[in-house]
Amino acid sequence: MQMHKIGDTVRMKEIMIKLPICNQHDAEHDLQWSHRICAVCSLWMLLKLHDPKFNVSVMDLVKRGLAKNGYLENVGWKHAAIVELANDFGLELQYAKKFFYTPEEKESGFLIINHNLENGQPVLVSVHSMSRRRLDMKP
Numbered sequence: 380m381q382m383h384k385i386g387d388t389v390r391m392k393e394i395m396i397k398l399p400i401c402n403q404h405d406a407e408h409d410l411q412w413s414h415r416i417c418a419v420c421s422l423w424m425l426l427k428l429h430d431p432k433f434n435v436s437v438m439d440l441v442k443r444g445l446a447k448n449g450y451l452e453n454v455g456w457k458h459a460a461i462v463e464l465a466n467d468f469g470l471e472l473q474y475a476k477k478f479f480y481t482p483e484e485k486e487s488g489f490l491i492i493n494h495n496l497e498n499g500q501p502v503l504v505s506v507h508s509m510s511r512r513r514l515d516m517k518p
Contacts, residue, residue, distance in 0.1 A: 394496045399427040401437060408437055416441055418456040421503045422465060428501065429470045440464060458505065472503075 401420040404413050419440050426433045444450060449460025458474040465472040479488040495502050 394499075396428075396496075396499060396501050398424045398501060399431075400424065401427075403437075405437075409441075412438070412441055415450070415455070418461055418503070418505070419444060422461050425472070425501060425503070426465065426468050426470055430468070433468065435468070443467070455505075461503075 401423045403416045403420040408416060416437060419437055423435075423437050423440060426435070444456065444460050444464055447460045447463060449457050449464070451457060462472045462474050475488070475491075477484075479485045492502050492504070
């Protein structure tokens with residue numbers, strides 16, 4: 380569901396983009412990586428949407444991303460590395476070079492997302508939560 384705020388009114392519009400599904404916790408993926416490949420699985424879905432004949436495995440994408448020094452331990456995948464991987468397979472992506480922190484910046488980010496969705500373009504969104512406990516960390 381996409382929301383548009385016009386003054387004090389919120390208008391909602393349903394937008395459906397049929398994507399191939401990739402489950403990062405699928406048994407075919409390396410268990411050591413399953414909790415760290417959300418971005419790579421998201422990329423895989425976009426690559427498969429872009430080219431239905433795309434047949435590179437998620438773990439092969441992980442290896443290629445690691446070869447590009449694309450993963451920061453305890454942080455995650457570098458956005459530039461995900462974009463570079465996409466470009467390697469003929470899919471041109473862009474990413475925000477700056478995070479949106481203030482309410483005004485976040486509003487600007489929502490406008491970018493809405494614009495892409497309205498044009499039938501899927502959007503990858505990176506969300507960071509300080510309260511999220513990593514699955515690989517002991518309590």
